[in-house]
Amino acid sequence: MSFDAWLPVAILLSSMIPGMLIFLLREESHRLRTVLNMTGALVKLGLVIWMIGGVYDGQSYETRWTLAPGLDLVLSADALSVLFVALSTILWLVTTVYAIGYLEHSPNRSRFFGFFSICVSATVGIALSGNLLTFVIFYEVLTLATYPLVAHRGTPDAAHGAKVYLAYTMGGGALLLVGAIWLQALVGPVEFTQGGILGLSPEEIRVQLILIFFVLLAGLGVKAALVPLHGWLPQAMVAPAPVSALLHAVAVVKAGAFGIVRVVYDVYGVDFAYANGLLLALGILASITILYGSLMALTQDSLKKRLAYSTVSQVSYIALGASIFGPIATIGGVVHLVHQGLMKITLFFCAGNYAEALGVHKVSEMDGVGRRMPWTSLAFTVGALGMIGVPPIAGFVSKWYLGLGAADAGSNWVIAVLVASSVLNAAYFLPILHRAWFRPAPTQWPQEHRRIGRSEIAGALLWPPVITAVLALSAGLFAAAPFSPLEWATLIAEREYGR
């Protein structure tokens, strides 16, 4: 086999192998662990850049391995998978730096970083899955790899959060499995194909296919935190900050949202889904989730929980984009996969920094943090304004395309949802910014850690949010530049709609 056929596997292994090795390391081998982590992350980045170039030129990458007759493990790269792979890879690199700084001196780091790497491998596996079977495999591996991360702290709270997380995701995984097996029993192996594979399916299995769509949607909706399947997400907030960042911005919720996009476009086909009313059902579910998540976020005082409900709301923009018939909305949904990731990871890094440096966990404790930690707060502000949709930050671009797409498809109610959601976003984010910048600082912080030198917090914790904030800003500012997320999403939409 040529190198091209091995590239997807190499990308997968670049984080898997360091993960396995890290498990074997002794706790105190700090340096070697860091070297393994960073080598894996950088190698992966290099391979992904290579792949982006290839896919852009129309090169195809596929690795196929027969597990059993009729069951193939397929790793392949199309424009959509590359988008998700690139997002995971970049954010993994940043999060690893952050995690190394964050978990310094805490116990069980070998276990943590081992599972952390496996988690990213599973996410990349999901992105590169070329058929439904492969997707199911990595989807389940992701559940298995994130469970120890959520439970990591070992407190009763963590145990409870992990248990809830597991119950939801195992249930979702079982539904996804049932749907996948049922579909495969009806139509044979389900390969992800641009334009879908069910367009020519016989009339008499139509009802079953529609039922299967909802079974799959329920399975994917758990990880994508569609209401009413979102209950695990706020509970999983007990995990350490880098894990929350990873769960919310990169791995778990995105795996669900990505799966929904795959099922709509590359399994059912957008025409089939539109003709049978599946898109409308998805759109209604997504809209309910968007509004409900925002409303719940308003009432949370815990910063991480507010961000969690904000995630519930924001991730459904992706599903919403998939549910509107037409390429413009598709662009908006797909690009939000990246934009939400960049903004949300910034917010979680910042929340972690506030907790780490000042012991601030609640919104009501955030008075004056802006002056005390200006760089962190600046990054937080960029993320928050982006979430609201203030130009020129990335979030604005997503919302603009979603709105434009909705208008184009004649779905004016979607615009109403977008407006309502933006108002709500502003209602739960602006008070935080007001507290941070315009209220006087308290005489004493809840639990202040000693300053190291003159900087507000250790470099490993400060740089990651600053970098992701800059990325979120540039994704909006330079949206028209080649290889920007928007340009790439446009490429995806063009290929899906064949225009």
Place this chain on the structure above:
Amino acid sequence: MIDALPLAVTLPLIGALAVTVWPAHARGLGLAGALITAVSALTVTTEVWSRGALRADLGGWGAPLGIALEADGLSAAFLAMANLVALAVSVYAGGYFKRETARHFWPLWLLLWSALNGLFLAADLFNLYVTLELLGLSAAALGALTGTREAVAANLRYLLVGLLGSMSYLLGVALVYAAYGVLDIGLVAEAVEPGPVAWTAMTLMIGGLILKAALFPMHFWLPPAHANAPAPVSAALSALVVKAAFYLALRLWLDVFAPVLGEAAANLLGILGAGAVVWGSWRALRAERLKLLAAYSTVAQMGYLFIAFPLLAATPPGLARENLLAAVVLLALTHGFAKAGLFLAAGMVQKTAGHDRIDELGGAAQALPAATFAIGLAGVALIGLPPSGTFLAKWMMLEQAMILGLWWWLVVMMVGTLLAAAYIFRVLSRAFNREPTPYRFVNDASTELPALLLGLIATFGLGIAAQPLWRLLEQGAFG
């Protein structure tokens, strides 16, 4: 070259004699016997793989009299699994038992191994009875090795149930012999025709075997016997001995009684299997001790295997049926590796903590990363999550069930899967607590590595590289 077939049966027997004669060197001789036995058995498997089905008539006596051994793809597959697991168990036992217990362990263990290999290779119904009886006797004796009151009581019951099962089987064999005058499986298969005799014989033989395979509701004897035995013995009992009874039932079903079968009988086995899946999983979830949990999980896992019967009966002969059969074998093999790994790791946890009460395992599980990983990997395979062999097997079985329109088996198996996830993660969740522990991945290589290796085979080996199994099973039909 020397025929590997008889060696796989006689080598462990010779080993058993040797350790009886020189008990002072029990450990060294036992390990040596284990190694050469495993090598000879794996040679048989590779021979079948490259040359097709093998047959050996001992002492030059052919069928219908005499002792004949045969190996086809099905027996070669089970043989390979059983011998790899037995080898791992032997290495583990070498480090696990103290000198005094080791003296009693090795002769019985090699005897059991010999019976096991004999059962996979014997070509006639009476010799199968002999191996079955020998297997039951040595298994019960090994189970009582700890000498505690619970262990002795449980294994006495196991012994009696085993005797009852083999009696029933023997009656069936006698009936077959009286009616057809032959015992060789191939010859019986040619002679057998539907009728009351064949029906009664089949019921007696398969009835005896499902008692030995602990199919619900005849499973009552298994949990106490398996949970109270020493860890390496529990591993062998749960992974191999009950599996051997299932293998024989499958063999008789496929090769001998195929023309006699009705769908009703298959459905009955399937329904009992469904009962086993639900009840066994539920009891495993409620179990307070780790080894009891593992034992109930065996009851549940045997249930999945018997669900295969109605699916096989409903699938017309052809490629789909062959694939289904291979999936069932894959399920049995994966479970063998996984369950042995689970018991071996549980034994380590028990030894370190001094008990195996799940709710109090806390730090002990955290202090043994390799053992915890073994439990995790075995658990993944027992639940049927990817990338384990069970995941593939279940996928294929369920897909076939959906193609046949038998969706209720899917419901049963998914309920079992979710319950299994619940009981496995009940254990794993104890691995995370606040106690910082000095992290060393491997603490005791000779006991932890076998467990870890078995878990890895179940989860990665058979999940990702199961393809050769299909080729092996194509190698020649029995008889």
